[in-house]
Amino acid sequence: MRYLLAALLLYATCLLGSAASAAEDETLDVIVHPNAPVSRLSAAEVEALFTRTQTRWSDGTPVVPLSFPAGTPVRDRFDRTVLRLDADAVGRFWLDRRIRGLGAPPKQVLSGALMLKVVANLPGAIGYVPVIYNRSDVKVVARIVAGKVMLP
Numbered sequence: 001m002r003y004l005l006a007a008l009l010l011y012a013t014c015l016l017g018s019a020a021s022a023a024e025d026e027t028l029d030v031i032v033h034p035n036a037p038v039s040r041l042s043a044a045e046v047e048a049l050f051t052r053t054q055t056r057w058s059d060g061t062p063v064v065p066l067s068f069p070a071g072t073p074v075r076d077r078f079d080r081t082v083l084r085l086d087a088d089a090v091g092r093f094w095l096d097r098r099i100r101g102l103g104a105p106p107k108q109v110l111s112g113a114l115m116l117k118v119v120a121n122l123p124g125a126i127g128y129v130p131v132i133y134n135r136s137d138v139k140v141v142a143r144i145v146a147g148k149v150m151l152p
Helices: 002-023 043-050 073-083 087-099 112-121
Strands: 028-032 064-067 125-130 139-145 148-150
Touching: 028 073, 028 112, 043 064, 043 073, 043 148, 064 112, 073 087, 073 125, 073 139, 073 148, 112 125
Parallel strands: 064 125
Antiparallel strands: 028 125, 028 139, 139 148
């Protein structure tokens, strides 16, 4: 049993490491559920959705932001660009929001492939993936390139 658990942990670490390191120098696509009532999002809109200052889409559907685990290169890059915060500051931001009763951080997804599946199948979902992933089942609404959020 211990060996199985260790093997699964090693496998998950390899998956996270390979996807995250490959994406460290790559463009990230901000993706939404195919029925989301948006086709493009500005930097300010992406920030509002991921900081939970905007919690519903224009059609009333609850926004479900998804992110990679803290400490992964993809997450760090996203947070530095979109939230303009380093990892420690992001942690303090969410702690402060919880203490004030202003919401919880985005749910965490462990891989780009899983991010695509969840966003494609969960109404209201928004996430991000490195461009190396096939995005045919979701809508790309913004692109993160060279430290800037751009329209796709």
